[in-house]
Structure formats: structure tokens, C-alpha cells
Amino acid sequence: MSEPAAQLAAERLQAFLEGVPYVRFLGLRAEMAGDEMTAILPFAPHLIGNMMIPALHGGVIGAMLELTALAQLAVIEESARAAKTIDVTIDYLRPGLALTSYARAEVRKIGRQIASVHVEAWQETPARPFAALRGHFLLSDKG
DSSP, rough: OOOHHHHHHHHHHHHHHHHHHHHHHTTTTEEEEEEEEEEEEEEOGGGGGTTEEEEEETTHHHHHHHHHHHHHHHHHHOOSOEEEEEEEEEEESSSSSSSSSEEEEEEEOOOEEEEEEEEEEEEOOOOSSSSEEEHHHHHEOOO
């Protein structure tokens, strides 16, 4: 990715993150490495859903995955308006422990109106995801 393109992608990502209040509540942030975006969810006590394990709340995990997909689309789409979720399927593979979590989205197909995105979240190693999302998103009008 060229330097101007990388700068534009970082600006789009930052604009998306600042435009979603729930991102601030979660403490979600993201980093760009070339054309690859990684979402980072630092552990915080208010994100716990099961105090016995302790494990992240399922809604927090789902929100992290969905926001990662939307952030990835914001990085690659030229529109100022965010994509809208059509549907998502979340696979909870194991508990998300009280650790920093990471997620990366892969846009599997992007059409004129709809994008298909796959997201995986992990904590210690990307080879051992604890949750995954498959979703379809409505892209904003280009006109």
C-alpha cells in the first residue's frame, strides 16, 4: 500500500472509531500494519459477563467482532457513511478470558451493494481463535 493510501486508510479507520460511542465504552482501538487492520480490546472489569471464570460477556465479544468488520469496511470503502449490518452469525468457540483480545477481518467478497466479511478473535495466538463472525453488510450508496 502506498504512503498516501495508507494515510487515507488510517484516517478512515480513526473517523469510524471516533464516530461510534460504543467503541469508547468498550475501549476498542485498532492498528494498521500496511493494509492489515487489527482491532484490540484491552481487558477491563466492566466487560466481564461470567465472574466465576472470569470471562468476557458474549455481547462484548459479538460487538467487538461486528465493529471489527465494520471498521475494516470503513478502511476500504470510499463512502463517508458506515456500512450497515444485514446479518451476522457468531461462533463462540471457547470462553474469552480476562485478557486483551484481538480481532482481524477478511472481506471475502465485496459487490456493488453487499459485502461478505469473516472475522476471527483471539487472545494469545491467532492460531487459537475464541470467536468468529460471518456477516453480510449493506454498503452505502456510492452516488
